[in-house]
Amino acid sequence: MSEKAILLAGFLTVALGTAIAQTQRFNLGRPATPEEIRKRDISVAPDGTGLPSGHGSVKDGRYIYNALCANCHGGHGQGSGEYPPLVGGQGTLKSKQPVLTVGSYWPYATTLWDYTRRAMPYQRPGTLSPDETYAVTAFILYMNRIVDQNTVLDEKSLPKIKMPNRDGFVSDPRPDVHGPNGIGSPQVVLFQLSMDGLQVTHTTVLTSIQEQKACFEFSILPKSLTEPFA
């Protein structure tokens, strides 16, 4: 490429960048209405955000479980063949043969509710109503002795349940094991996205392993990430 062509290419890039920055948006697609969002949004956060109103009892859950779940997961949640156990194993995580189930391993009751509504029963996912999902969740937690037999779960009580392994997870400490040539110094680049355009720029380069760990420790991440937006 000649020097003139390189200069021209550089000029065009700058001009295009300016054009995008000025128009700021492409204006493609169409606005989503609140109703369209409501129909598709099934997300549930561990603090209960997104849980639909409804309720379900251990008693109703037993009925639904026996009809829809027991065939694969067993009458007592013990699992069978390729289908994982849902019950048992509390206190075994430090042992040589831990039993990892919803009761012994899963950190949030909302995760159980969310996964049940998304993906179960396996052959007909998405068919359980919110009330049925509360009921099945209550029964699985009852089988794990996390709630008692008179429990009725709803959008307020579900996120308050403290699962036995709630504090059993740690953030990623890697690179923790490495070969003879070294452990390296991973870099994490943070970006700044302006509120109304494509101004994506590097803001921070984290070079130490400690900084990288902090970045992905999500108790810290939201603050460090939202600073550029303030």
Added chain:
Amino acid sequence: MKPRQITRRAFLASSAAVTAASATSAQVPRDLGAPRRGYGERSPYEKSVRYFRDSPTPGTGASRTPLQDLYGIITPSALHFERHHAGVPQIDPRQHELLIHGLVERPVLLRMKDVRRFPGTSQIHFIECAGNTGSDHAGKPGADPQRSHGLLSCSEWTGVPLKILLAEAGLKKKAAWLLAEGADASRLARSLPLSKALDDVLVAYGQNGEALRPEQGYPLRLVVPGWEGNINIKWLGRIQVTDQPYMTRDEAASYTDLMPNGKARWFTFVMEAKSVITRPAGGQILEGPGFYDITGLAWSGRGAIRRVEVSTDEGKSWQDAGLSAPVLPKAVTRFSLPWRWDGGQTNLQSRCTDDTGYTQPTREELIAVRGTIPGPDGFNHYNGIKIWYVHGDGSVTHE
């Protein structure tokens, strides 16, 4: 009728020519080849296929790429490994819409024709299942590259940088994570930190020059370069910008790593540097002493491969292998080393170093820290050195 008459006349004329030629050099007539066709298929002599086991739930499970049969760095789309949790949905692209909502200024619905109008780009990246080589971690090493390392593939992906779509919707101040959701029957969903979403994530509609294959997320998927396969959400239908990770099953239970102290690691996104010799390798037979071009693949979720070392003497000495261009970040790199086999028993190993300076460890080094007790879905994120054993009769095995 007319074209056929012409063809017949032409055939008679050429037959006469063949007859005339035969009189002098006695040539055998050659058959005409196959006609043209709209969509090409490989030679019927090529039989390499993905490997999977039959299961009572065929909609969930994996199939593995035959790495030992591949050349270069690109995995043919038809051989890209599969991992589904609720079957492969058949999606009409005219009906498919991507919803972006949550902590955004302007919730937006994008049809496929809208997505393709944004500025696009193409990037070559590997996708590797978190559970790839888990059986090697367990001490039951895969018998050949397909069975040990076949949950790995590499493609050229074409699509829109996710940061462009997020800018279109406009992020609110509290935005810190997003939840990406597939349109498969189980609505598989994963939380992705915004720092990665605004870095190099692609919303892809193209794979190796054509539309994504249905098994790879047609018509739209996330490509999250260097991170575990599960977070590369296929059949992408919804992105919700949030202020926290939503703790879906596949991040708060599955794909976590149980450590010997009973604690489990989660959000272990990056697939660390790994390599495997694909020829000569387990399941293959050396025809006799002499020259062999040792070749294989190396990759790192943190960046580009800087160095691959190969040992042909059971780890006593290591030689630098050659790296074939292109050597790209978060893509597989092809390496090779010329080798003259003396017919003796030995083993072959490779270890790679990426451009952050990190070097692939041995299995012994890994299990000394991470133990040998599987998590809820087996072992994930294992990247130990793979050893292939060469025997005096030329057979190559995994143990």
